[in-house]
Amino acid sequence: MKIEKCLIPNEKLQQKTLFYHYDPTQDESYFERYRYVTNQKYKREQLVEVLRNYHHPELVHPAIELNLDRLSSTDSVVVIGGQQAGILTGPLYTIYKVITIIQLAKREEERLQKPVIPVFWIAGEDHDRQEVDHVFMPEGTGMVKHSFPLQDTKKASVSTITIEPHVVHQWLDELHQAIADRPYKTGWVALCEQLTQEPVTWTRFFAKILHYLFAEYGLLLIDSHDTLLRELEADYFHQMIDKNHVLGDAVSRGIQKWEEGGSPSPLQFEDNQAHLFIEENGQRVALYREGNQFTSRNHFFQYKIDDLHEKHNRLSNNVVTRPLMQEMVFPVLAFVGGSSEIDYWGCLKEAFSVFGLQMPIVYPRQNVTIVERSIEKYRENWGVDWETLFAGKGQSLIELWKQTNQPPNVEQQFAELTHRLEELYTPFLQELTQTVGGNMEQMGESTAKKLQNHVSWLKQKAYGVIDTQLEVTLRQQRMVVNAIYPLEGLQERCYNLVYFWNNYGLDWLHMLCKQELPEWNTHQLLFL
Template sequence: MKLIIRGGKIVRLEQHTQPFAPLFYKKYLEDTSSLSSFFHYEWNQKALNKRLQETDFSKTKRTELVNVLTNYMSKFGLSETSNKHLEELKDNGVVVIGGQQAGILTGPMYSIHKAISVIALAKQQREQLGVPVIPVFWIAGEDHDIDEINHVYIERSRKLQKLVYPEKSKIKKIASDSIFDKQIMDNYLTEIFQSLPETLYTKELFTKVMNHLENNFTYTDFFAALMNDFFQEEGLLLIDAAYEPFRKLESEYFQLFVENASDLAEVVFEKEREFEKAGFGTPIQTKESAAHLFYVEAGERFLLERKDGMFIHEAKGLSFTKDELMSIAEKHPEKLSNNVVTRPIMQEMVFPVLSFIGGPGEIAYWGTLKTAFELFRMKMPVIMPRLSVTVVNTKTQTLLEKFSFTIEDVWNGIVEDTKLQYINKHRNERIPQLIETMKQDLAANYAKLEELLIDDNLLLSPLVQKNLRYHESQLTFIEHAIDDTFLGKLDASIHRYDRILMELTPNGGLQERIYSPLQLLNEVGTDFIKELLEIPYEFNGNHHVVYI
């Protein structure tokens, strides 16, 4: 436990072993050296030093890259620190980079944690290595699975509810081309804010969000505007993967992907088989026929495969020769888009990457790409696990202390078990037992009735069974009514347990994977993210718990 100053206030910081960690991520955190067949570096200071010393960053098109970044970010506003970082990047700076899909209201809180991770590691390495290290956030605007980003979770009637942006599209456009109906989005955001408790900060937060909506009508622009608002003073550089000038910068790299498509598919397929044999599953589920590129048409993405020397998408009726796709890569790179395999490689080609910040799922699929990087005569960067954070507000702290629970008790199911024990302790077990006996007696008597009717050749079995089901349903109805009334009597006490669980393990997982920052900003103020940046985080694979 550590006491720290945040926003002029003393708060408590704890570190714990990563809860809910998937098998491969747990292995990566605890024993990276055993995974050397999947990565070029471990994730420590020695590896970062080595990465800087042995990597040739001279091939980066620095001037062109900085021009693209400057033009993209100018819409959202460039701070003094952002401009400084752009100048450093043009010269000899290296980057710490991470990214995320463009969720509404920034998506889950771990989007914020990724940005904080990128900024914090860049600051630490700037001091440690003595060179400019610049934080960059790659927005996955080319993603087209809108269902993953079109919602937020809110609390209503003491239950967690997924509130989905209601406008539906007949086609799945990429996030950067998915334009909101401003009035529908306005109403949607208003509904979200109306579900929040009114605080000193609600009006200011609502105004901030709605102001950004005024000029940003796509998922990606709205996301970028908010992220820039939160992090521009830190000089976080943003780029949308689908930004057309960025695509043009990537032209020669798309040509490399087309030229080497067969070899790339082969090495990734073999590496994923090795990954699977090691017991870690198939995070990419790649095919030997994969092209690892999408073709973009009217904002839709179509994944290409290789067949009989052609690049095709059968359902759409797309078919290109290698020369045709090479020509598209050269003259119209905006018509191409990376997939899960080529995006990390493209990132390495475009940016001078010291370290990539990744979450559990990302690190797993990066583990299948070592030979893919080698195919293009590159090494993977140092892959640093992102910071994972749970924030415990004062009300939840009070409840934890009242019941003598720790945060680990919540993660380990002890709180849920204690809640069930409390309910069972107060339940009169004779009532459900009696109802069950009544059901059994009822069934037995109806069976006897049916036998007698059959003996008298009275064919009424369907009517008997229907009547039995009716009476059984009535007993079930009264059983549920008794249970609801019983739980209602215990409601105040049960709610305390539910409050802890909903705050700290919503939907049975980590808080950061469900809640957007909206709830916290509404509760403690719009400067809360800046205050989170003041915390001296350690990149050690632990989960950070901040008590505010």
């Protein structure tokens, strides 16, 4: 097991540092940001109590207890990031985001000589179930989607979903039967069944798995839909309501500046969107500004500002206000995000200023591709480089290889056969029609079409034989593409942790956690 790094300069990110308060590549940024954060006031005691309550009783660990105590200190800061609660932790990039948070917190604690605590924000308020209800697993040269059976289709926050033990155990049984038997198979299946012996919410199951994987590193977890967190956030929701029009204008200006920088906007909003949701009748409803009131899109729900203040415990954030809420609640040194998150944060600089806030350091999560021994062997035989695969050009190379390696003149041979048949058949049919008469011309044309069909069939079969002869090489190339760039995207956006856990255990995961934070513009290759 080893790690190699491919240098992939991200000039796009470098050019856009002007959209953020800090340059994440500069050491001074972290000292400057630390001084700023420790001069701000936070509800630390209440926050620690919220976090402590969230972790008890089953998400406790000495490293977590220590970090909860350290967070009470006014000289402590956090590195934070978050994600939706995908089943079995969702795509691998969620895991890599957590690892980056842990590594960055460790690096900055050593550099600042102050407590820097890793925090993961679970987006339990989100209601897009289709984003979280499935995993993809490789099968042959393709990927198979395994969806969890969620019956309720209401637009309720995923934190309100309760999964029953028999349902999750049946799904786990179906999943583990679809995966190859390996030494670590019984381990992850038994763990998941143990974590769901009692009915559990969707996000709590997610949190339990993250806790199992990362508790020893002191990773603190919080669900954005947590009731006690909502109480802590009350004043901040009031500010977002009272300054909503100004916030909307600031976001619009941020989007405009981003587009003037030469890139399409990563954010698209309807007019007068309030960037807040409210829960009504078990559903999450988007809010819009209309004069001095807030309404749902269809005006079925309408609220005065004072009414909305009183309903703060039913409010939740969208992609605009979630970063602001994180900044208000936590003493954030740095935020770790994926490329899409980093883009839309670039539109929010003025939105932070509306509330007298400053955007934290925005740090890109690391990119990792796990390479199995057989895949590396096939790649070397093929001779394709990593940059080509990461650019999504593998499939086009396969098609080019097929064309290049077909036996010569097959197309020409069939073209000549078709031409010679026409040369012989056309005058023959004309002569036959003149000699015999009747409907010979019509029958002759019908026969000609049948001949053409038979030739086409023979041609197809010939190419089938060619493909069979080339299938060993083609299958290996397809397996490389499916392992490195499946479903036209990077491995980390498709593969789930369980596939590699099943085959190799978790040593590789802890190896990533314990290594030094890699350069921010590299793509890591983890060879198993």
